Amino acid sequence: MCDLFALSANKDFSAPKSLPIFAAKAKKNMDGWGIGYFKKQDALVEKSAKRVFVSGYVHDSFRKLARVVKSRIIICHVRFRTSGPVDDCHAHPFVLRFGGHDWIFAHNGKAPAIESYKSNNPPLEEAVSDSARAFEYLRDHLLRYYRNTTQLPTLFQALCQSTERMVEEYPGEYNYLLSNGRSLFAFTNHRQFMFLKGSKKLEGALLLTTLARGLSNEKWIRIAKATNRKGTLMAVSGTDIILKQSL
Amino acid sequence: MCDIFAISAGYNHTPKKYLPIFAEKGKQNMNGWGIGFFRDDQAFMEKSEEQVFSKEQVHESFQRLARVIDSRIIISHINCPKSGGRHTDHRHPFKLSFLDHSWLFAQVGVVKSIEKYRTTEKPGLTADVYTARIFEFLRDQMVLLHNQNPYISLYMALRISIQKLVSDYPGEYSFFLANESVLFAFCNYRQLMLFKESQSMGDILLITSIKEGLSQSKWQQIVPDPQSLGELLVIAGPDVLYAGDV
Numbered sequence: 001m002c003d004l005f006a007l008s009a010n011k012d013f014s015a016p017k018s019l020p021i022f023a024a025k026a027k028k029n030m031d032g033w034g035i036g037y038f039k040k041q042d043a044l045v046e047k048s049a050k051r052v053f054v055s056g057y058v059h060d061s062f063r064k065l066a067r068v069v070k071s072r073i074i075i076c077h078v079r080f081r082t083s084g085p086v087d088d089c090h091a092h093p094f095v096l097r098f099g100g101h102d103w104i105f106a107h108n109g110k111a112p113a114i115e116s117y118k119s120n121n122p123p124l125e126e127a128v129s130d131s132a133r134a135f136e137y138l139r140d141h142l143l144r145y146y147r148n149t150t151q152l153p154t155l156f157q158a159l160c161q162s163t164e165r166m167v168e169e170y171p172g173e174y175n176y177l178l179s180n181g182r183s184l185f186a187f188t189n190h191r192q193f194m195f196l197k198g199s200k201k202l203e204g205a206l207l208l209t210t211l212a213r214g215l216s217n218e219k220w221i222r223i224a225k226a227t228n229r230k231g232t233l234m235a236v237s238g239t240d241i242i243l244k245q246s247l
Numbered sequence: 248m249c250d251i252f253a254i255s256a257g258y259n260h261t262p263k264k265y266l267p268i269f270a271e272k273g274k275q276n277m278n279g280w281g282i283g284f285f286r287d288d289q290a291f292m293e294k295s296e297e298q299v300f301s302k303e304q305v306h307e308s309f310q311r312l313a314r315v316i317d318s319r320i321i322i323s324h325i326n327c328p329k330s331g332g333r334h335t336d337h338r339h340p341f342k343l344s345f346l347d348h349s350w351l352f353a354q355v356g357v358v359k360s361i362e363k364y365r366t367t368e369k370p371g372l373t374a375d376v377y378t379a380r381i382f383e384f385l386r387d388q389m390v391l392l393h394n395q396n397p398y399i400s401l402y403m404a405l406r407i408s409i410q411k412l413v414s415d416y417p418g419e420y421s422f423f424l425a426n427e428s429v430l431f432a433f434c435n436y437r438q439l440m441l442f443k444e445s446q447s448m449g450d451i452l453l454i455t456s457i458k459e460g461l462s463q464s465k466w467q468q469i470v471p472d473p474q475s476l477g478e479l480l481v482i483a484g485p486d487v488l489y490a491g492d493v
Contacts, residue, residue: 010288010427011287156489182485182486183483183488198347235483237488239347240400240428241398242488243481
């Protein structure tokens with residue numbers, strides 16, 4: 001199973017402590033890794049199809065990037081392939097530009113049903129995985145919402161609707177991270193997200209990961225899908241969970 | 248009646264275009280003005296008891312500040328006599344630090360009944376005006392809720408706090424509450440007008456109590472449902488994340 005990590009802060013942060021720990025704890029994921037971040041309005045991604053952890057060491061490039069990447073929002077993914085081939089192209093995060101800015105997306109879970117989804121908008125270049133189709137689906141529905149709504153458009157509510165519909169139309173396991181550089185959205189309908197704010201041992205930003213025990217022996221809080229619900233969607237801005245809604 | 252105006256942007260923004268327009272549109276409010284902004288996660292305020300607009304000119308300091316402030320969130324208030332107080336310190340916005348953030352607060356509306364409220368937290372605001380008591384009340388409630396559940400969402404904490412505020416101290420409220428990365432806007436009587444500077448999901452978002460907005464463009468009117476306690480908006484960067492009844 002893949003794993004996800006994100007950092008969100010009020011100002012640019014690096015993650016030289018938590019990112020290598022994340023890589024080491026998620027080392028069973030053998031099929032690539034990626035780090036996404038924002039430089040002003042531009043979404044940038046460094047990714048690789050290689051193992052993130054080999055012979056007791058975190059991948060050299062990964063360690064260097066962990067020290068150097070600096071952004072208000074950082075999204076990281078380590079891959080255990082369940083859909084699509086193993087190559088750089090299929091490593092997460094993915095980037096799409098829509099609605100006037102760049103978005104970064106990373107996904108963990110299995111959703112084979114959505115592999116058949118065909119977007120009417122430009123596809124993610126050459127990627128044939130469920131994650132790529134899920135990102136396109138959310139993009140398409142957000143755009144449709146903004147185009148058609150007659151009321152005040154609200155991004156979190158739009159994403160709630162889009163995600164709920166995606167899970168209904170294409171049932172599967174979805175944990176995703178999505179960001180436009182200003183807000184970070186985290187959805188879970190299997191496993192969990194672990195949150196920590198104000199760490200004394202790692203970076204003092206808001207940290208989150210799918211790893212069940214978090215990244216330190218501090219008091220991480222677990223947020224998971226509520227019983228009989230389709231999942232939980234959260235909006236994070238700066239170091240706070242601003243909105244949290246069960247779908 | 249006082250007026251309020253806020254800008255929320257994805258990246259630092261200098262409000263040289265819209266702040267002077269706001270001052271001119273609100274020129275009937277002759278009792279002072281204030282501008283709040285953020286730098287390095289800290290809230291800063293510049294205030295004056297002088298008229299924001301006189302002799303067909305926007306106040307010189309106000310104009311200069313509009314040209315140099317550089318912040319993701321900017322809040323401005325122009326006072327009418329109903330706001331109370333005569334000193335610069337009584338002007339909005341007000342600043343308090345809590346929940347690991349520096350917060351700004353500005354409001355329009357009359358809520359005389361809250362003047363007797365005494366905060367349980369420290370520090371208190373020294374200004375003897377009811378807006379300061381509203382801010383303290385919201386701070387106290389949000390801190391209390393956060394102590395009970397450290398991972399309560401900010402929206403939920405504020406929503407519950409507003410419900411208690413309106414229940415304990417009924418009155419007219421339109422306010423902005425912001426930290427360095429998120430802006431909350433609430434109204435239960437006057438409309439708020441909202442506009443995104445560019446098309447689609449846009450680059451900056453403007454919100455004001457000035458009923459015609461600040462430009463000829465089509466501004467979105469936010470009107471509270473009379474059956475609800477009021478309307479609460481959550482804004483991050485130029486995006487309205489959420490809007491709903493309290």
